[in-house]
Amino acid sequence: MKFKLFMIAGMSAVLAACASTPPATTEAPPSEPPQTTRTDTPGTVDQGPVPGTEAHFVATAGDRVFYDLDRSTLTAAGRETLRRQADWLNAYPGTDILIAGNCDERGTREYNLALGARRANAARDYLVSLGVSPSRIQTVSYGKERPTCRESSERCWALNRNAITMISGGVTG
Amino acid sequence: MTLIFRLLSVLILLSVPSAALAQQPLQVDIARGHLEPTPIAIPDFIDAGGTDSRGADIAGVIAADLESSGLFTTVDERAFIEDIQDFNLRPRFQDWRVINADALLIGQVTRQNDGRLLVGFRLWDTRLQEQMVGLQFVTAPENWRRVAHRVADAVYERLTGESGYFDTRVIYVSEGLGPRGEPVRRLAMMDQDGANPSFLTDRSYWSLLPNYSPSAQQITYVSFLDGQATTYVYDLESGRQEALFASGGTGLARVDPDGQSLSARFSPNGEQLAVSIELQAGHDIHLFDLRSRNLRRLTEHPADDVEPSFAPDGDRIVFSSSRSGGSQLYVMPVNGGEAQRVSFGEGRYTAPVWSPRGDLIAFVKQHNGQFSLGVVDAGGSGEERILYQGYYVDTPAWSPNGRVILFTRGDRGREGTEYEIWSVDLAGFNLRRMPISGQSSDPAWSPLIE
Numbered sequence: 290m291k292f293k294l295f296m297i298a299g300m301s302a303v304l305a306a307c308a309s310t311p312p313a314t315t316e317a318p319p320s321e322p323p324q325t326t327r328t329d330t331p332g333t334v335d336q337g338p339v340p341g342t343e344a345h346f347v348a349t350a351g352d353r354v355f356y357d358l359d360r361s362t363l364t365a366a367g368r369e370t371l372r373r374q375a376d377w378l379n380a381y382p383g384t385d386i387l388i389a390g391n392c393d394e395r396g397t398r399e400y401n402l403a404l405g406a407r408r409a410n411a412a413r414d415y416l417v418s419l420g421v422s423p424s425r426i427q428t429v430s431y432g433k434e435r436p437t438c439r440e441s442s443e444r445c446w447a448l449n450r451n452a453i454t455m456i457s458g459g460v461t462g
Numbered sequence: 463m464t465l466i467f468r469l470l471s472v473l474i475l476l477s478v479p480s481a482a483l484a485q486q487p488l489q490v491d492i493a494r495g496h497l498e499p500t501p502i503a504i505p506d507f508i509d510a511g512g513t514d515s516r517g518a519d520i521a522g523v524i525a526a527d528l529e530s531s532g533l534f535t536t537v538d539e540r541a542f543i544e545d546i547q548d549f550n551l552r553p554r555f556q557d558w559r560v561i562n563a564d565a566l567l568i569g570q571v572t573r574q575n576d577g578r579l580l581v582g583f584r585l586w587d588t589r590l591q592e593q594m595v596g597l598q599f600v601t602a603p604e605n606w607r608r609v610a611h612r613v614a615d616a617v618y619e620r621l622t623g624e625s626g627y628f629d630t631r632v633i634y635v636s637e638g639l640g641p642r643g644e645p646v647r648r649l650a651m652m653d654q655d656g657a658n659p660s661f662l663t664d665r666s667y668w669s670l671l672p673n674y675s676p677s678a679q680q681i682t683y684v685s686f687l688d689g690q691a692t693t694y695v696y697d698l699e700s701g702r703q704e705a706l707f708a709s710g711g712t713g714l715a716r717v718d719p720d721g722q723s724l725s726a727r728f729s730p731n732g733e734q735l736a737v738s739i740e741l742q743a744g745h746d747i748h749l750f751d752l753r754s755r756n757l758r759r760l761t762e763h764p765a766d767d768v769e770p771s772f773a774p775d776g777d778r779i780v781f782s783s784s785r786s787g788g789s790q791l792y793v794m795p796v797n798g799g800e801a802q803r804v805s806f807g808e809g810r811y812t813a814p815v816w817s818p819r820g821d822l823i824a825f826v827k828q829h830n831g832q833f834s835l836g837v838v839d840a841g842g843s844g845e846e847r848i849l850y851q852g853y854y855v856d857t858p859a860w861s862p863n864g865r866v867i868l869f870t871r872g873d874r875g876r877e878g879t880e881y882e883i884w885s886v887d888l889a890g891f892n893l894r895r896m897p898i899s900g901q902s903s904d905p906a907w908s909p910l911i912e
Contacts, residue, residue, distance in 0.1 A: 399725055399738070399812075402722065403724070403738070406740055407766065434670075445878075
């Protein structure tokens, strides 16, 4: 199973620019590639990302969870993704993460800064409940200021209602 | 860069003697004046030597100010009959009556021996043939636009009976994308009419949600300089800024290191800030004393309480909260205590700002995919009026006299919503786009500076 996932991850890194559906490790609604596959190096594509790297994290766990309109409660799919994130984080205990909460553009600015913080906190709290030390986790809200998807469409708004987990420290390789 | 307005010396000009007639003086109805704007003639101010046609520039700025209010219309100068040569003589009123100028504004610019400009004006009621107001300003030559705004304020005040708002500035967020497609949010400042734009912050970090202090010497804003939303105070004269609630060692009031702090508004006396700060339990409204540096928590509800704004009497604070499900507006005493809901319509209410007149609270409402800018009775009757409805609305900002609202208006664009600052009057008329190049948002309107 793990091997298969790595293969798919390698493909997704290659096809990232084509907006292919990311590996089954990311939850359902969006058809958008993970945004943060920046640590890929040319020699590693065929084997998948180097274990312990952010690319590896994205490929094996999925780096983001999505929220319903105006909500900050985790969905079943979101909890599933966070369980994989917790597994990965528990396997690489030297890493630290930053969780960024984001909102769609259909809300006022300050309201969305608060809502984004709630989304990041919901993800953090669930990871902590799964054994990830809170000292490894930082959160930030970007409100509606940093959309993944720029169109004004329901599809993009759904993609932009998220909490994205980024490896912020302790990456090996 | 001189950010603070320099004081001008002002002298009242005595009226040129006139024959008093028993008639109603000219009066502009501020609530209904837009239906029939008052015609005013504003000939170029007389250049009394060495002023490089500054007289025409000044008349142009005054005319643009008055027209922008929607309450006045300027008479086309090609219709003028009398050529005013001496502004100390009584005009030939018949010449101005026949071209339907109810009011006549004449003025003169003189360069004094010390290099400063002497600007005088007289406002005439052409029907009563009486001077309504006359003033004289002395100022440095580069301040000529300010003098023009002061004249426009004096005319507006004399004719409407309410204070003007033209000698003011606006701070806002200039929005864009950087070279790598990253969002850029910079604070910028301009005169109320769009002149003299300049940036206050650079593109290396986001600056959002500015608010003026009552003295116009400082602003608060939300800065991402430290990686997350943090309340800053920025001194406009010195350019110095400081984080108020940073989690690091530099902050003055320690808060939860993982929590953000949002937009802060000054109390009417300028001594306190109301601000929403994120604690473990969510966002709560706090009161921060700028002198003692004491931070006090005012709300303790588990729902997010954000966007606080003081009543002009300083006794109450309005804020938005999701405590009843969707976001609604609440008013509470400034010392905390029970909050009363003041918005009752359908939809999500956010971004409340108390009117400087005290009776109304401006808000943004989201309902059925549409956004509205509205005002609601601050007393809690729930009576509300919608002033603008469109694709997106945010951050209302009142003119200092409470008659005009600036707001962020968004329209659907190719790469997401495109933001501009617009104004609308309290009656929902006179919708105008602010002359700002590029995308802009989060207007903060300065008070009048005396």
